[in-house]
Amino acid sequence: MGNSKLETAAAISEVGRGYDIIKQLQGLLQLNSRKGQDVVQMQELAEPLFREGLQALNHALSILNSSVSKVEVKSEIVVIESASPVHSSNGSMVSYASGQRIENGRGKRRRVGENSWITNTTMPYDDGYQWRKYGDKKLTGSNFSRSYFRCTYKEEQGCQAKKILSRPAPTGRWTRAENDIFCIHPTARQLTS
DNA sequence: CGTTTTTGACCAGCGC
């Protein structure tokens, strides 16, 4: 791992940037909750900050993942989004399940580890990547189907991110527009901000 | 016509 120091520094820088942005977001939310400002206006202000914060953190994860994979572990980012109504009323809850089993490679099952996390949310969210669906599975014994996404930039830029989306069995064709799963790869940030 | 999604087959881990 020749460039590990540089990569770690870059990752720390990105995490710091993400932290700053989220702090700005927190300030914005606190300010507007006191003023009772228009919710729509607040969303307009908060969304770019939220997006950029997520992109910065994802960029940091990408750097750390590529750095780690040079040594020994071929790691991936795996996100499981669940559209099930099993969570809190505010609709967005993150649970880290480091013991949960996920598969790796063709048919190989593995556990969600340090480089994986599970998010329960009522709706797909912009997480800083652009996803391409590569598989779909109806889960046995439940009304849920699971869709498998990988980063669009896997081939040309070595992006290892993957996402598993669980949701009630879809009725009809699943289009990108309907589900609004649209994320931008961190390296394309300069084009979008 | 290039890109993305759908879908059935394949494969490997796991439980019995």
Next chain:
DNA sequence: GCGCTGGTCAAAAACG
């Protein structure tokens, strides 16, 4: 060892 389960592959279909 075998069947079940779930993640991935790849060809065909759909889309823009």
